[in-house]
Amino acid sequence: MCDNLNAIFIWIFFHYTDLWRCCLVTHMTLEFEPDRVVYDDGEHLIRIFALDGLQLVRCAVSKAALVALEDDALAGPHAMTITYRRNRSLLQAIAERKYLARHFEVGNTIVVRLDDVNAQLSGLRAAEDATARTSDRPTRGDSRV
Helix, strand or coil: CHHHHHHHHHHHHHHHHHHHHHHHHCCCCCEEEEEEEEEECCCCEEEEEEEECCEEEEEEEEHHHHHHHCHHHHHCHHHHHHHHHHCHHHHHHHHHHHHHCCCCECCCEEEECHHHHHHHHHHHHHHHHHHHHHHHCCCCCCCCC
């Protein structure tokens, strides 16, 4: 009887260990809720919300990050919301990258900061410059030589 119980417990342990390992390793992409954009006056940032499967993920974008994208964001909460919506894909990509890297801040929130935006923009500019240099390089048989 004890051997049967031990075998059952071992089977359950390994079965659920594999299940949890699978759940912990694979992350779904975040699905951002487009209409849920809230200004947080105390923190001076825009709060946005996303779902990872059924789990709510709290995200935010700092005012400084929004101003770096468009200085119109200095005009107040409404302007910050408009700036967020105009740059939604960039900001959401940064938030998703930080989420997958588990870079949570206090309150279990992913916050897109000025440094994040600057790093993303400099990476995009470097990629554009590399593409431009490659396309300007003459090839064999090119008459521009």
